Amino acid sequence: MATYKGIKGFNIQTVSSDPSNPFVGQVWYNSTSATVKYRDGVTPAAWSSGGALTTARTSLAGCGTQTAGLAFGGDDSGGNSDATEEYNGTAWTNGGNLPLAKFSLSGAGIQTAALAFGGSAPGTPSPQVNVSTEEYNGSSWTAGGAMSNRMSSGAGAGTQTAGLGIGGNPSNRQATEEYNGSSWTSGGNLTTGRPSMAGAGTQTAGLAFGGGNPATGITEEYNGSSWTNGGTMGTARYGLGGAGTQTSALAFGGTPGFLNNTESYDGSSWTATATMASGRRRLGGCGASNTSALAFGGSNPTPLLNITEEFTGALPAATKTVGTD
Amino acid sequence: MTKTYQYCVAENWGKGFIDHNESSRITFVGLPGNVWQVPAYNKHGNLWIAKVAGSVKTLAEAQAIVSAEVTASQTAWDALSDEEKSNNSRPADITLEE
Numbered sequence: 001m002a003t004y005k006g007i008k009g010f011n012i013q014t015v016s017s018d019p020s021n022p023f024v025g026q027v028w029y030n031s032t033s034a035t036v037k038y039r040d041g042v043t044p045a046a047w048s049s050g051g052a053l054t055t056a057r058t059s060l061a062g063c064g065t066q067t068a069g070l071a072f073g074g075d076d077s078g079g080n081s082d083a084t085e086e087y088n089g090t091a092w093t094n095g096g097n098l099p100l101a102k103f104s105l106s107g108a109g110i111q112t113a114a115l116a117f118g119g120s121a122p123g124t125p126s127p128q129v130n131v132s133t134e135e136y137n138g139s140s141w142t143a144g145g146a147m148s149n150r151m152s153s154g155a156g157a158g159t160q161t162a163g164l165g166i167g168g169n170p171s172n173r174q175a176t177e178e179y180n181g182s183s184w185t186s187g188g189n190l191t192t193g194r195p196s197m198a199g200a201g202t203q204t205a206g207l208a209f210g211g212g213n214p215a216t217g218i219t220e221e222y223n224g225s226s227w228t229n230g231g232t233m234g235t236a237r238y239g240l241g242g243a244g245t246q247t248s249a250l251a252f253g254g255t256p257g258f259l260n261n262t263e264s265y266d267g268s269s270w271t272a273t274a275t276m277a278s279g280r281r282r283l284g285g286c287g288a289s290n291t292s293a294l295a296f297g298g299s300n301p302t303p304l305l306n307i308t309e310e311f312t313g314a315l316p317a318a319t320k321t322v323g324t325d
Numbered sequence: 326m327t328k329t330y331q332y333c334v335a336e337n338w339g340k341g342f343i344d345h346n347e348s349s350r351i352t353f354v355g356l357p358g359n360v361w362q363v364p365a366y367n368k369h370g371n372l373w374i375a376k377v378a379g380s381v382k383t384l385a386e387a388q389a390i391v392s393a394e395v396t397a398s399q400t401a402w403d404a405l406s407d408e409e410k411s412n413n414s415r416p417a418d419i420t421l422e423e
Contacts (some may be wrong), residue, residue, distance in 0.1 A: 049342035278355035301416030
């Protein structure tokens, strides 16, 4: 039978406490805990499976974080959806329904203080839906101030009391609108008006990326009053998911086709990172940064997906116990 | 001919179906019809298929499942109005690799 010494040329060292600075691949026996331990290397960034949405849908909105996410609206098997679901890091549970069922809407905020605005509904054009705003308190939605102009397939960013509505349709809107918790006012225009982009960040440090039809990789950064161009994404796309902040953002999925690739933004340039298992478009996305995000729903070409995937950045080297970790 | 990929059908049950370690070691491709593509002749791929109780499919079997889903999706797209079609391109055929 092969032995460790036979393979490595030396025995596993026995120590009473773990080495203070073990090297990657080092193995030792801790006599105090009676365990064999080893130093594992960095685990690369990756997408892993999350709990499935209760209502499979596409063209939905999302906000919040990987462990406290919110999905709302969209296009489901019955048409437009008013469903809201809350994610706890493991599973989705139903929240309060939107007063207006709509798809291609935008979202901002967190799970317990969210904003839904714009979107479309049957019988388009539907001006009352295009400008509607709803506020979520963690259990139910109430009407907020109407947007100044119609918007669907736009992007959202910011919070419930400092939100940002960016671009979209009709007619490749350049307009940006800012929400203060009760009403919308005009902000600076996008350099390139377009629909179906993703948004991230805050009202005074916002980010809009991708979008268009045909697809673009354009990224624009907002400072609270005007947009300037940032680094261009490697993969031009629209109908994508997005997460993070102006200096730490993630772009994933989208179309043409059903993209599974992911790009990470550091405030100046995009870098390719781990791919999703399920490529898709018209998905929902949320997350705090380019190391923690959630992708849910969409289509691939299965028309309505309930799949959730969680993105986690590279995990640092760590000491692990044989048989446990 | 040496295979690059292997295929199975497995229902994604959610959290834990593909975990971070698995995803960081091999590339998973989720396809329509609950078809999953993982590397062939790969310990981590084999372990994952066993974990999810995947039903292993030949290339032809996997292709038939995926193609049926894509055809249904294309038929649905063809029935859309011109305005709806302009929002999304027609789903393209998917050809699986050996």
